Amino acid sequence: MTLERTLIVGTGLIGTSAALALREKGVAVYLSDVDAHAVRLARALGAGQEWTGQRVDLALIAVPPPSVGQRLADLQQRRAARAYTDVTSVKVDPIADAERLGCDLTSYVPGHPLAGRERSGPAAARADLFLGRPWALCPRPETGADAVRLARELVSMCGAEPYTVSAGEHDTAVALVSHAPHVAASAVAARLRDGDDVALALAGQGLRDVTRIAAGDPLLWRMILAANALPVAGVLERIAADLAAAASALRSGDLDDVTDLLRRGVDGHGRIPDKHGGPARDYTVIQVVLQDRPGELARLFNAAGLADVNIEDIRLEHSAGLPVGVVEVSVRPEDTGRLTEALRFHGWHVPPVPDGNSRIDRTRAMVSD
CATH class of the missing domain: 3.40.50.720 (NAD(P)-binding Rossmann-like Domain)
Structure with missing residues (x-):
């Protein structure tokens, strides 16, 4: 057929x-x-x-x-x-x-x-x-x-x-990876309604990342959540318990519970499959500061192409009120040197990449005038 x-x-x-x-x-x-x-x-x-x-x-x-x-x-x-x-x-x-x-x-x-x-x-x-x-x-x-x-x-x-996958397994899974995260993002975004202009002026890319999905249609999401209410409620209760424990620890000054939550967060994030469908891979993230003008991204991609380096992932962060933005390009660690040299050759200043022990190392490439 x-x-x-x-x-x-x-x-x-x-x-x-x-x-x-x-x-x-x-x-x-x-x-x-x-x-x-x-x-x-x-x-x-x-x-x-x-x-x-x-x-x-x-x-x-x-x-x-x-x-x-x-x-x-x-x-x-x-x-x-x-x-x-x-x-x-x-x-x-x-x-x-x-x-x-x-x-x-x-x-x-x-x-x-x-x-x-x-x-x-x-x-x-x-x-x-x-x-x-x-x-x-x-x-x-x-x-x-x-x-x-x-x-x-x-x-x-x-x-x-x-x-x-079976229907029941599906609904339990999406409660964890889609529906509850949407509610959690909405809870964070809802706090911004009470934020003053100073706080919002200081907002960075991290806040945008956490709250991006909160911009979804509330009426559509109400119908989705109503149809998967119990699995979502279970996930939210466990998230709420973690947050309540973190708040209590912060008030008491004993940050062991907070540290434990942060470590579990790193572990959980590491389990999200990468673009290849397997476990998250180790990449070097090179931060490139670009002028906000036509052709800058194309120039960056061209430099990577000429160096025969595949960009595994890319993330763009705008600088509010400034004529520049930051692009984070993820590459395989073995490609870091070639891309660094290519960027230097094409006019960017790239500091040496640190020999970090973290899962993702970062270096910054500054725009050269």
């Missing part, structure tokens, strides 16, 4: 991004949404054409969790597709709704791409949103092999990596 015609139901960030990725692979894409304006915008972006009842190979349902079951039932009643999948970030409740509504579960493959942005809507969509990202598929025992093959083909065409 080959995926040639796809229906996208829900033209928000995820649905439109999937549509754009599929269009790049030559798939005929049809679009449907209760918001006619969203469909028009997605069409204008080149995501596909409006659905008028054509039968397709696979229908991708990209609507909030409470709506998945009913939308699946409606589509199956119209015989819209040979197979169906969805992209909601919770799985147990939508499957239960589908069962309650009498949906045909043999043609339904529950799914969830672990990708997104803090922005929402079709205007935020990107064809490369899913590249290299895990995409959970949660087929039931009764799910047909043809439906699973079509769902996996869609995941592959979007550039993601399929990961088969």
